Amino acid sequence: MIVPIVGNVTYPITLDPTVWIFDDRKILLEEAFLHTSEKEMTEEEKYKNAIQNNDWYHHEHIKPPVNKSISKKEREEALKNSYVMPIHHFLEHAEINSDAKNVSLETNKGNINISLNQLWNSYLLFAVNGKIVSENGPVHLYFKDGSNQDKPIKGISKIIIE
Numbered sequence: 288m289i290v291p292i293v294g295n296v297t298y299p300i301t302l303d304p305t306v307w308i309f310d311d312r313k314i315l316l317e318e319a320f321l322h323t324s325e326k327e328m329t330e331e332e333k334y335k336n337a338i339q340n341n342d343w344y345h346h347e348h349i350k351p352p353v354n355k356s357i358s359k360k361e362r363e364e365a366l367k368n369s370y371v372m373p374i375h376h377f378l379e380h381a382e383i384n385s386d387a388k389n390v391s392l393e394t395n396k397g398n399i400n401i402s403l404n405q406l407w408n409s410y411l412l413f414a415v416n417g418k419i420v421s422e423n424g425p426v427h428l429y430f431k432d433g434s435n436q437d438k439p440i441k442g443i444s445k446i447i448i449e
Contacts, residue, residue, distance in 0.1 A: 288425040290411075294391075294448035297382035304413035304425050307372050308365055316369040319410055320433040366417035371410035371429060378407060381448075389449040395423065395442035403448065405430060412439065 290302040307313055383403065390406045392399045412427040413420060420426060423441035 288419065290426055290443060290446060292377060292381050292446045292448065294446075295384045295387040296448050297384065298380065300377060300381050302377055302411075302426075304372070304411065305419055307413050308370070308417070309362075310372070312376055313370040313372050313413075314410065316371055316412065319371045319429065319431075320436060368414070369412070369416060370414045371412050373431075374409050374411050374428075375407050383448055387448045391447040391449060392428065392440055392443050393445035393447065394440065395444065399440055401440075406446070408432070411443075 288303070288305050290304065291299060292302065293299045388403055390401050390403055392401065406428075408431045410429045410431060412429060413425070426443050427439040427441045428443060429435060429439045
């Protein structure tokens, strides 16, 4: 149930989507493709976006932001929903080399090639109804623009940066 990111990177890393269910960076699947305007964002959302878009945040905060204490109700709610995780958080830590342009996704149906930009602007589906993605898992890839929302790339077992 792990997904390595290897190839043209400084630091090959291994993703373990089974531990993301209580990670603050996760997004509800049904909200992932909604385009919220800046006016509709709450002050808290604006603050989170500002922090996450600053370089100092990524260098100063090596550990992922995870709920320190979560109520029983919040835990039960988390275990009922479907979630995606923006992949860019992990690509930043792998430190992709500047000459990298393409990506090969190793799947259970063969390799699928996409651009590095497409990968950077993607989500990984890791939980369906609060459970790990067992059918064609461990993750499915959705482009943030929603262009493959009806046909995500499934069965990804390795991400190779070229």
